[in-house]
Amino acid sequence: MTHDESQTLPKTDEEWQQRLNPTEFYVCRQKGTERAFTGEYWNCHDDGIYACRACGQALFDAETKYDSGSGWPSFYAPLAKNVVDEHRDISHGMIRVEVVCSQCQSHLGHVFPDGPAPTGMRYCINSVSLKLHPK
Numbered sequence: 001m002t003h004d005e006s007q008t009l010p011k012t013d014e015e016w017q018q019r020l021n022p023t024e025f026y027v028c029r030q031k032g033t034e035r036a037f038t039g040e041y042w043n044c045h046d047d048g049i050y051a052c053r054a055c056g057q058a059l060f061d062a063e064t065k066y067d068s069g070s071g072w073p074s075f076y077a078p079l080a081k082n083v084v085d086e087h088r089d090i091s092h093g094m095i096r097v098e099v100v101c102s103q104c105q106s107h108l109g110h111v112f113p114d115g116p117a118p119t120g121m122r123y124c125i126n127s128v129s130l131k132l133h134p135k
Contacts, residue, residue, distance in 0.1 A: 009055055009104050020054060027128045028054045028106035031091075031098070036071025039127025044073070048134040050125075055104035059083050059130070060123070068115070068122055073130065075123040076115045084123075086111060099123060 010016045016029050026032040036042075041050070050060040050073070060075045068074035078084045082102055089098040089110065099108045108129045115122035 016054070024053055024128050027126050031107040032126075033109075034072075034126050034128050039072060041073040041127040041130055041132060042071055043067075044132065046132060046134055048132045049079070050075075050130045050132050052101040052104060052106055052108070053129050053131045054106040055101060056131070057083060057101055057103040058133075059101065059108070060125070062132070062135075066116055068124065070122075070124055072109065072124045073127055074115070075125065076117075076119045076121055078123065084108065099125070101129075 010019055017025050047062050049058050051058050058079055060078055064075045064077050066074055085100050085102045087098045089096045096110045099111050109125035112122045
């Protein structure tokens with residue numbers, strides 16, 4: 001997505017609701033979570049690039065996806081450090097690190113330090129926050 005296209009990103013909840021279906025809006029814009037083992041990509045093994053469902057920014061390469069057993073798509077690294085932002089999340093009585101799209105700030109999921117080599121990280125991402133573009 002070019003800089004000019006990012007100018008057209010929705011700015012209000014009403015505009016986001018026109019772009020996203022109710023489930024996508026709940027997860028991406030209201031920091032919701034889909035149920036484990038129910039998302040479109042949790043058990044997907046296709047090659048490609050996973051992009052932000054809300055704005056289209058490329059986020060993860062399928063080559064970094066692995067089965068974490070969590071029921072959500074899990075990756076050991078984003079495409080680049082600058083495509084995701086991380087924020088401290090103290091909701092639900094837990095201390096976690098939330099992962100959002102750096103371009104539109106849509107909620108993607110959380111990152112945990114219990115992933116495989118080479119990074120040791122587990123980016124646990126909601127399927128509904130992603131759109132797979134096959135290679």
